[in-house]
Amino acid sequence: MPFVFKIEPSSSESATNATGLEPRDSNTCWLRPRHAKKTTRSLSFLLGLVACFCFSQPQTANANDTPKHRRLKAIPFTEVKFSDAFWAPRIQTNRDQCLPHNFQWCEQTGRISNFAKAAGQMPGKFEGIYFNDSDLYKVLEGAAYSLADRRDPDVEKTVDDIIAKVAAAQEENGYLNTYFTLVCPDKKWTNRSKHELYCAGHMMEAAVAHYRATGKRTLLDVACKFADLIDERFGPGNQFPNKPFCEPGHEEIELALVKLYETTGNAKYFDLAKQFVNVRGDASQGGQKGAYAQAHLPVREQSEVVGHAVRAMYLYAGVADVAAYTGDKELIAAMDRIWNDIVRQKLYVTGGVGARHQGEAFGDAYELPNTSAYCETCAAIGLALWAHRLNLMHADAQYADVLERALYNGVLSGVALDGKKFFYVNPLASVGSHHRQPFYGCACCPTNIVRLIPSVPGYVYATGDDGIYVNLFVAGTSKLDWKQPVAIEQQTQYPWDGQVKLTVTPEKPAEFTLHVRIPGWCHGATMTVAGQPVEDLNIQKGYARVTRTWKPGDVVELNLPMPIERIEANPNVVDDRGRVAVQRGPLVYCFESVDNGPNVARLVLARDPKFVAERADDLLGGITVIKGVDRLGHEITAIPYYAWDHREPGLMAVWVYQDGKSKNPATDDPSWTGILYRTLDPSTLGPSEPLSLMDLITPSASHCFEGDTVCALSDADQPQSSFSKPRFTWWPKRGTTEWVQYDLAEPRKLSAAEVYWFDDEKQKGRCRAPESWELLYRDGDQWKPVEDASAYGTALDQFNRVTFKPVETTGLRLQVQLKPELSSGILEWKIQ
Numbered sequence: 001m002p003f004v005f006k007i008e009p010s011s012s013e014s015a016t017n018a019t020g021l022e023p024r025d026s027n028t029c030w031l032r033p034r035h036a037k038k039t040t041r042s043l044s045f046l047l048g049l050v051a052c053f054c055f056s057q058p059q060t061a062n063a064n065d066t067p068k069h070r071r072l073k074a075i076p077f078t079e080v081k082f083s084d085a086f087w088a089p090r091i092q093t094n095r096d097q098c099l100p101h102n103f104q105w106c107e108q109t110g111r112i113s114n115f116a117k118a119a120g121q122m123p124g125k126f127e128g129i130y131f132n133d134s135d136l137y138k139v140l141e142g143a144a145y146s147l148a149d150r151r152d153p154d155v156e157k158t159v160d161d162i163i164a165k166v167a168a169a170q171e172e173n174g175y176l177n178t179y180f181t182l183v184c185p186d187k188k189w190t191n192r193s194k195h196e197l198y199c200a201g202h203m204m205e206a207a208v209a210h211y212r213a214t215g216k217r218t219l220l221d222v223a224c225k226f227a228d229l230i231d232e233r234f235g236p237g238n239q240f241p242n243k244p245f246c247e248p249g250h251e252e253i254e255l256a257l258v259k260l261y262e263t264t265g266n267a268k269y270f271d272l273a274k275q276f277v278n279v280r281g282d283a284s285q286g287g288q289k290g291a292y293a294q295a296h297l298p299v300r301e302q303s304e305v306v307g308h309a310v311r312a313m314y315l316y317a318g319v320a321d322v323a324a325y326t327g328d329k330e331l332i333a334a335m336d337r338i339w340n341d342i343v344r345q346k347l348y349v350t351g352g353v354g355a356r357h358q359g360e361a362f363g364d365a366y367e368l369p370n371t372s373a374y375c376e377t378c379a380a381i382g383l384a385l386w387a388h389r390l391n392l393m394h395a396d397a398q399y400a401d402v403l404e405r406a407l408y409n410g411v412l413s414g415v416a417l418d419g420k421k422f423f424y425v426n427p428l429a430s431v432g433s434h435h436r437q438p439f440y441g442c443a444c445c446p447t448n449i450v451r452l453i454p455s456v457p458g459y460v461y462a463t464g465d466d467g468i469y470v471n472l473f474v475a476g477t478s479k480l481d482w483k484q485p486v487a488i489e490q491q492t493q494y495p496w497d498g499q500v501k502l503t504v505t506p507e508k509p510a511e512f513t514l515h516v517r518i519p520g521w522c523h524g525a526t527m528t529v530a531g532q533p534v535e536d537l538n539i540q541k542g543y544a545r546v547t548r549t550w551k552p553g554d555v556v557e558l559n560l561p562m563p564i565e566r567i568e569a570n571p572n573v574v575d576d577r578g579r580v581a582v583q584r585g586p587l588v589y590c591f592e593s594v595d596n597g598p599n600v601a602r603l604v605l606a607r608d609p610k611f612v613a614e615r616a617d618d619l620l621g622g623i624t625v626i627k628g629v630d631r632l633g634h635e636i637t638a639i640p641y642y643a644w645d646h647r648e649p650g651l652m653a654v655w656v657y658q659d660g661k662s663k664n665p666a667t668d669d670p671s672w673t674g675i676l677y678r679t680l681d682p683s684t685l686g687p688s689e690p691l692s693l694m695d696l697i698t699p700s701a702s703h704c705f706e707g708d709t710v711c712a713l714s715d716a717d718q719p720q721s722s723f724s725k726p727r728f729t730w731w732p733k734r735g736t737t738e739w740v741q742y743d744l745a746e747p748r749k750l751s752a753a754e755v756y757w758f759d760d761e762k763q764k765g766r767c768r769a770p771e772s773w774e775l776l777y778r779d780g781d782q783w784k785p786v787e788d789a790s791a792y793g794t795a796l797d798q799f800n801r802v803t804f805k806p807v808e809t810t811g812l813r814l815q816v817q818l819k820p821e822l823s824s825g826i827l828e829w830k831i832q
Helices: 041-050 087-108 113-118 132-149 153-169 178-182 196-214 218-234 253-264 267-279 309-326 329-345 377-394 397-414 444-459 710-714
Strands: 080-082 461-464 467-470 476-481 485-492 499-506 510-517 526-529 543-550 554-559 564-569 579-584 587-592 612-616 623-629 635-640 656-658 677-679 697-701 737-758 772-779 782-785 800-817 825-831
Touching (some): 087 444, 113 132, 113 178, 196 218, 218 267, 253 267, 253 309, 309 329, 397 444, 397 587, 461 476, 467 485, 543 554, 697 710, 800 825
Parallel strands (some): 467 510
Antiparallel strands (some): 461 467, 476 485, 499 554, 510 543, 526 554, 564 579, 564 677, 579 587, 612 623, 737 800, 737 825, 772 782
């Protein structure tokens, strides 16, 4: 079944005005752009639960002003209870491990005490980065979701105590930012890049979550007071016409203000969100210019995604919220264009976004490197938020497809299975030196994870005028408020199995349409209703539609076949030429050295890898692994990408070479027009390329520093200088005799070698080129020096070539004598 990202042309005049040029078929997965007063605590708590919401899209509090241009209404996460073996344990781990872990680190790093200091409750200076307030707010938001799911007195007391510090730090006029209060009180509102509005946005989101989860206004009142001050300065009727900036440098407050409006019914908060959207990139309204913060053009004129990836995703989520209320055709059209740009040219197969470390930014079209991929966890979360909003606006499954891809791959990879270590960056290849950390100085990703995980139940269901939509497949129960109460129970082992049983129980028999998403990766889905096969799934916009009079206990059985697929990328993606990725169902897989040996970077799949899926309940929390064979007939194993880096350090690769797939494909093939990824058709494979000598080697060493990797010796990564990565070093060995060696899969005649030395003298390190070195070859069970060797060079910033009398052998060893008190290392070692 081919897997493709392809875009239909469509009009943005109406969310329902889809051209429908082609249906999904066996060759293509289409992506279609279409379009209170304070009460007693007990009563307030009840109202809070009734108003409980989905993390990325809460329900409106003002019944007279609903988002009329949003075709679907999300079912709040509190109305969906998971009982599956995949997400339910993660939500529990998030509550029991990840949440206290984040609170502890916020305490240790001064993120909490900064508020006490700003309130004058304790002496001391501001600690950390100027936007540290935002991290604490995100953890409070995650705690609120956990409290809404299960009231915990200890967690609630922790939250109440922190909110008390936050409230005490608020200045009389409503201003609240501990960095400016403690460090530079005379510099408030002078620098859009100092994240005042970004921090305010995260505080508003936390306040809304806390109020709706507990019924308490303690943080909501603080947020409203600060929002009122921000509106005075930045709103349409602002009192500060000479303000130094008109919009935030880091977007976030736009979507937060819409949440605050939905919760309070105060229209000025929505108007302020709309103001921030309108001003961005529009110099005529005082907006600043610059692609980094998506201000290169007014939002309505933008056609491609540029700049900082997280900022972009937050901005477009906020724009989607504004457009949901206003129906602004220009904003909706801009969202269509930008979405198309991402899914056609800038989306990683894992659902990650943001290619460049520099600026944490999107790259050019098809710029999707693997080892150097940035793919910040926060950016994948932001993509999920935006995709969810567009799904609600357009009732189109293409957005839920991307949401699912991001959740299962790009987001989940960002947190360890124990909930206590995190990835900031999520590359699609590693030389073994990239690992999750307990926390970061810039801690946006750990604190974002803790609020995202408990919100996932809110993405499963939605309702529309004609019925109920099923977007995700997770075992559990739910209570939906349609035109009458409807309960739905799911039974499934998804994502490991595509069998899904839905038991639909309306309060009384009623006619409506059940829209069940058929994932874009799936071909050949079948369905039965009340035991009868459904001959025509009537798929529209990616949803199978079943219209009938539903009776309590009606059962829908859905079968989503999950074959193991090899995915190929558009030939314009340079780093993926000659390679494929492996996918099963919604999960992208990867290969690690711990399963496949140290030569993962050079792994070549057989023309027919003979893939099989095997259950491994005792591995990585219980997973389905994929077994197969490489070109040499060796057994290989792939695991889900989200689960990598939990065992021995080593190489990892999502994209691996495929026998018969050209490394120099034509880039003007018209069959790739509008397509970023598709399933490999084995019949398109060409002749096998001869195995190179480097394809046959297995590297090893007498010692390797834990932060480096022996695989760097043969990763084919061309060094730019003697100080670069990936690298191999013998550190902290000093003054000793050490070695690295290549074992060959079969005897080969060798006559030359090249070595590129590592040196960190300019960085005041202790690695230099060695005192001396030589080459030895394996002769039976002995190692012998090669004969007639040319000079053994130690020059830096270049390859040092050695020729010698040809030998036929199954192994070559490079032996060094380290300089006294110094170590050494190698960036690349080639043999010929």
